[in-house]
Amino acid sequence: xxxxxxxxxxxxxxxxxxxxxxxxxxxxxxxxxxxxxxxxxxxxxxxxxxxxxxxxxxxxxxxxxxxxxxxxxxxxxxxxxxxxxxxxxxxxxxxxxxxxxxxxxxxxxxxxxxxxxxxxxxxxxxxxxxxxxxxxxxxxxxxxxxxxxxxxxxxxxxxxxxxxxxxxxxxxxxxxxxxxxxxxxxxxxxxxxxxxxxxxxxxxxxxxxxxxxxxxxxxxxxxxxxxxxxxxxxxxxxxxxxxxxxxxxxxxxxxxxxxxxxxxxxxxxxxxxxxxxxxxxxxxxxxxxxxxxxxxxxxxxxxxxxxxxxxxxxxxxxxxxxxxxxxxxxxxxxxxxxxxxxxxxxxxxxxxxxxxxxxxxxxxxxxxxxxxxxxxxxxxxxxxxxxxxxxxxxxxxxxxxxxxxxxxxxxxxxxxxxxxxxxxxxxxxxxxxxxxxxxxxxxxxxxxxxxxxxxxxxxxxxxxxxxxxxxxxxxxxxxxxxxxxxxxxxxxxxxxxxxxx
Numbered sequence: 001x002x003x004x005x006x007x008x009x010x011x012x013x014x015x016x017x018x019x020x021x022x023x024x025x026x027x028x029x030x031x032x033x034x035x036x037x038x039x040x041x042x043x044x045x046x047x048x049x050x051x052x053x054x055x056x057x058x059x060x061x062x063x064x065x066x067x068x069x070x071x072x073x074x075x076x077x078x079x080x081x082x083x084x085x086x087x088x089x090x091x092x093x094x095x096x097x098x099x100x101x102x103x104x105x106x107x108x109x110x111x112x113x114x115x116x117x118x119x120x121x122x123x124x125x126x127x128x129x130x131x132x133x134x135x136x137x138x139x140x141x142x143x144x145x146x147x148x149x150x151x152x153x154x155x156x157x158x159x160x161x162x163x164x165x166x167x168x169x170x171x172x173x174x175x176x177x178x179x180x181x182x183x184x185x186x187x188x189x190x191x192x193x194x195x196x197x198x199x200x201x202x203x204x205x206x207x208x209x210x211x212x213x214x215x216x217x218x219x220x221x222x223x224x225x226x227x228x229x230x231x232x233x234x235x236x237x238x239x240x241x242x243x244x245x246x247x248x249x250x251x252x253x254x255x256x257x258x259x260x261x262x263x264x265x266x267x268x269x270x271x272x273x274x275x276x277x278x279x280x281x282x283x284x285x286x287x288x289x290x291x292x293x294x295x296x297x298x299x300x301x302x303x304x305x306x307x308x309x310x311x312x313x314x315x316x317x318x319x320x321x322x323x324x325x326x327x328x329x330x331x332x333x334x335x336x337x338x339x340x341x342x343x344x345x346x347x348x349x350x351x352x353x354x355x356x357x358x359x360x361x362x363x364x365x366x367x368x369x370x371x372x373x374x375x376x377x378x379x380x381x382x383x384x385x386x387x388x389x390x391x392x393x394x395x396x397x398x399x400x401x402x403x404x405x406x407x408x409x410x411x412x413x414x415x416x417x418x419x420x421x422x423x424x425x426x427x428x429x430x431x432x433x434x435x436x437x438x439x440x441x442x443x444x445x446x447x448x449x450x451x452x453x454x455x456x457x458x459x460x461x462x463x464x465x466x467x468x469x470x471x472x473x474x475x476x477x478x479x480x481x482x483x484x485x486x487x488x489x490x491x492x493x494x495x496x497x498x499x500x501x
């Protein structure tokens with residue numbers, strides 16, 4: 001009789017706690033990635049001018065234009081370089097400190113970067129900006145890996161895909177907020193750009209205030225720490241009820257299945273035949289997401305809008321529309337992912353991107369022949385970004401959570417994160433040369449990547465909708481090694497370490 005009143009309250013309570021977990025993890029997590037990725041565009045000319053003036057004040061001579069451009073390229077590229085370091089740091093942090101505490105400790109990098117940005121102009125040091133970009137990149141690398149791991153392990157199986165998709169929503173939200181705050185009318189002016197860069201401190205403080213009040217990942221507490229009581233308390237708080245026996249039993253089964261397995265290092269994932277299918281899917285689809293051309297669309301958007309006749313002073317508002325498109329698309333994907341499944345969204349997203357990239361290429365080639373072609377190209381930019389947001393933007397980030405068990409998941413996120421940041425760095429370095437050499441056929445290589453991504457997802461990616469982690473692991477294990485024995489087991493009280501430090 002004591003549990004009768006809890007039944008009608010459970011959905012509301014569960015939804016409230018999950019919503020708070022999502023917001024607290026996201027605002028200082030992937031939001032920071034999107035925000036710091038976009039705000040650097042607004043003060044480009046101001047930082048270049050500051051770099052030249054600083055050098056001239058030190059030496060009495062101005063810097064040559066190509067050196068100023070080189071320094072600016074370093075400032076931009078240090079962000080993905082820091083992200084690579086952060087991705088490699090995320091796995092050990094997630095095991096040593098836990099998912100929640102890793103996100104909290106990660107804000108040390110945010111505070112340090114904000115201080116460097118804020119005082120760089122008064123100190124007359126562009127090197128402080130460079131160091132700040134490296135540190136904020138490290139923070140983004142850690143949060144991009146730990147946040148989806150934390151959310152995926154905290155959500156119930158029927159909501160896991162939608163909850164994990166919120167990482168992509170916060171990334172898109174960060175991009176839009178960075179574009180808005182960077183407007184000339186707000187913080188994009190020549191006097192306040194240090195405050196614009198230092199504004200990354202605000203979401204960090206919000207996370208430090210809110211996240212300590214919320215529970216740790218129940219799976220981490222049980223499988224990695226062996227703390228049954230803490231796991232039950234976290235699970236009951238997240239679900240809003242005392243009756244969590246069924247889900248706790250599923251976690252115990254997953255824990256038992258993890259017994260007897262050695263610690264997973266990132267390179268061991270490539271050596272284990274039982275993980276070959278998962279690792280291949282992670283590498284292929286992770287590479288496709290970064291090489292599909294979406295970031296290049298953002299870079300090319302200004303010139304397309306200019307060709308379409310958009311006034312120069314209005315182009316910054318049109319670019320905000322591109323970020324808003326991705327935000328809207330990821331939100332739609334979050335709503336429908338548990339209904340249509342992961343595979344449908346990936347195949348559909350890449351197929352639509354292939355279509356729009358083909359039309360975009362044709363429009364660029366024929367823009368001098370027909371006066372309406374620039375408008376068609378501009379429409380393709382928005383359609384391409386919408387298709388990316390519906391499919392690859394969010395679904396790809398779920399793969400490491402769902403395709404790997406608790407013992408391999410942090411190492412998988414290290415591999416996925418390192419791959420993402422390396423690809424992001426290479427695309428940023430190589431895109432200007434590709435644009436110069438291919439001209440109107442700029443998107444032909446990206447079109448090929450989208451075709452390969454759609455084919456691979458359709459033929460080789462297993463559907464994980466509605467399945468528990470244990471069911472997914474068993475299905476993949478049967479597909480990879482149908483005849484392999486399970487191996488020895490250990491006592492249920494033994495603690496599993498998912499990565500070796």
